Amino acid sequence: MFDWINASLNRKIGSILAVSLSFLLIVIGYSIYQVRAINHELREISHVDIPLNEVITQVEMLQLQQHLSIEQFRLLLEKGHKSENTVESFLNRHQVITNLLNRATNLVSTSLNNDEIQFKPDQYQLILTEIYDFSDVNQEFEKQLETLLINGNLPAETWQRLELTAASLDKNIVNILGQISRLTQESAQYTEEHQRSFMLIETSLGICAFILSSLLAAYVLHVMRSRIHHIHQQVEQLHTSLEHGEPIVRPDNKGLSSSDELGELELDLKRMIMRLSDEMDTRKEVEQQLLTLATKDKLTNTYNRHKWSEQIQLLINLSEQGNTFSLISLDVDHFKKVNDTYGHQMGDKVLQELANLLQKDITKPDMVFRMGGEEFLILLTRQSVDAASKIAERLRHEIEVLQIEGLPKFTASMGVTEYHFDETEDQLMTRADEALYHSKENGRNRITVVA
């Protein structure tokens, strides 16, 4: 089935337009059909019902005049007079009535034959038969009357019979007229109801189309807005992370497939954020590596001379707040001999094992530095010279007793001193070197403390 939710924006908007247009086409088609039907019904009223009414009304009027004229003629005869004018006008009217009745029957039969009568055609058929019957009876009646009028022979019982027939003809024509009027009225009512229901259905269809299109459009807008909001949030989050140097939050992998243009945009954004996050991670790793390279000694993994300069300056600055610190200067005894006897590589190994030992013993915030060759410095933060001398002695002993398979035994000499407030780095270093020199001079594998 057509996946509307995941379809592209073009297809979504296109389908809304298609639905609206379909409704519009239905409304137009239905309107045309209904307007034609109503038009047909109105034509039926104007072309059949109204003219038929008029003709039959005229027949009724003439019929009445005819009867009056007969009465007049009879009265004249009773008085012994006979009017030729009355006979002539009677004959004329008779002709007009015959013509009108022919017109009426023609009108109904032609309309029925041409299927112009949609509303109750059987009733019209009935009316047509009644008009035919009326016409026949009337024709016979007029013929008899005409003969009698021309002969002037009018016995009383003949008059009576003719009057009865005339009365019955009157009744018939009134009856036919009544039927036609009723039919016209019903037809008009039917057309009116038809028009009303047409308007109602038309309005309902229009409202349905409007509501459906509005709902679809509102839904698409809502979905688009929430998705744009989501994209905006991700961009904001990325912006905040970059601004504050915080780690970039990686977007979840679910839903990583494009559906429409917004989906593609979201997908591109997620990919971009992921790439950026990866690059930031790599950058952090590289930074960390650079920092290590810049601050650590490659062979022993202790801090290097560069870090020493930075750290000593920091501690000197902190000393202004009353924080003291001590320094142990350490040098491997007769290291040249180790190199010469066991080779340079073994010398390196000795330096590495020494560094391991020192780093195991000296923990944060205290730090071990390799200043070059076999010379190390140990910076003891917030330690007095007494505490530093104890540490130095402990270290010296640990080095002396260190036994590692394949590694030659070695010792180290140390100079211990404490920083004096307001002195320079050089002054401190000179004192530490002097203490170390003193240890070397006094036989090595010992510590010398210079407060």
Ligand SMILES: Nc1nc2c(ncn2[C@@H]2O[C@H](COP(=O)(O)OP(=O)(O)OP(=O)(O)O)[C@@H](O)[C@H]2O)c(=O)[nH]1
């Ligand atoms: N294996 C190795 N040897 C080094 C390294 N750096 C310096 N050396 C050697 O360390 C030795 C230092 O010798 P000296 O300065 O004479 O001192 P020493 O032999 O330890 O004698 P004292 O300090 O007086 O006890 C030299 O032979 C250097 O070549 C290094 O990174 N690795």
